[in-house]
Amino acid sequence: GNSVTQMEGPVTLSEEAFLTINCTYTATGYPSLFWYVQYPGEGLQLLLKATKADDKGSNKGFEATYRKETTSFHLEKGSVQVSDSAVYFCALIMDSNYQLIWGAGTKLIIKP
Amino acid sequence: GAGVSQSPSNKVTEKGKDVELRCDPISGHTALYWYRQRLGQGLEFLIYFQGNSAPDKSGLPSDRFSAERTGESVSTLTIQRTQQEDSAVYLCASSPGTRGDNEQFFGPGTRLTVL
Numbered sequence: 001g002n003s004v005t006q007m008e009g010p011v012t013l014s015e016e017a018f019l020t021i022n023c024t025y026t027a028t029g030y031p032s033l034f035w036y037v038q039y040p041g042e043g044l045q046l047l048l049k050a051t052k053a054d055d056k057g058s059n060k061g062f063e064a065t066y067r068k069e070t071t072s073f074h075l076e077k078g079s080v081q082v083s084d085s086a087v088y089f090c091a092l093i094m095d096s097n098y099q100l101i102w103g104a105g106t107k108l109i110i111k112p
Numbered sequence: 113g114a115g116v117s118q119s120p121s122n123k124v125t126e127k128g129k130d131v132e133l134r135c136d137p138i139s140g141h142t143a144l145y146w147y148r149q150r151l152g153q154g155l156e157f158l159i160y161f162q163g164n165s166a167p168d169k170s171g172l173p174s175d176r177f178s179a180e181r182t183g184e185s186v187s188t189l190t191i192q193r194t195q196q197e198d199s200a201v202y203l204c205a206s207s208p209g210t211r212g213d214n215e216q217f218f219g220p221g222t223r224l225t226v227l
Contacts, residue, residue: 032214034215036218042220043116043203043218043219043220043221044155044203044205044218045218046215046216046217049215089154089155093214098143098160098162098168098207098209098214099157099160099168100145100155100157100216102154102155103154104153104154105153105154
């Protein structure tokens with residue numbers, strides 16, 4: 001079946017450090033890929049998405065590239081801020097379906 | 113415009129009681145989802161409504177769980193005879209429901225605590 005695996009947290013970094021949160025997927029077909037973010041005390045919100053291979057999603061300084069050859073969608077940011085502290089979820093959806101398949105989430109802690 | 117709203121935001125109940133959770137989706141969104149998020153875990157799909165089609169109930173964990181949706185508006189998730197293992201955050205999401213536009217918009221959730 002379809003699944004998403006993302007790196008376990010928490011990930012703790014200093015402000016202005018480079019961030020990578022790994023996400024790999026298993027899917028029969030060609031999914032759309034998403035990163036959602038859940039800030040403390042807030043609801044889940046879409047951070048970025050990519051709908052086909054080699055697409056790059058970007059938002060708020062975060063980027064992720066849909067890599068079909070490695071079935072990956074790693075989240076990156078060049079210089080993190082304390083305000084980026086949150087839980088990040090990688091997810092996929094098949095075009096023929098409607099269910100988002102979720103990773104377990106990665107908690108990111110940024111220290112000043 | 114208004115986002116997805118859920119009520120109550122917090123619910124504390126005693127084991128064995130029934131609870132009802134409410135979701136108001138974004139106006140015009142035909143698709144509506146319920147998820148459960150246990151502490152420190154990812155989202156667990158519960159049920160999906162799309163327009164007037166029969167809902168996909170495949171994620172409901174037991175027959176104590178049920179959900180209804182009135183047309184393309186409000187949905188209620190009911191948990192009967194609550195158990196401590198039902199304690200979690202229950203999230204509702206809606207989406208336009210059209211092919212190629214499947215972004216889900218989430219409500220703030222209802223935190224359920226079963227004592």
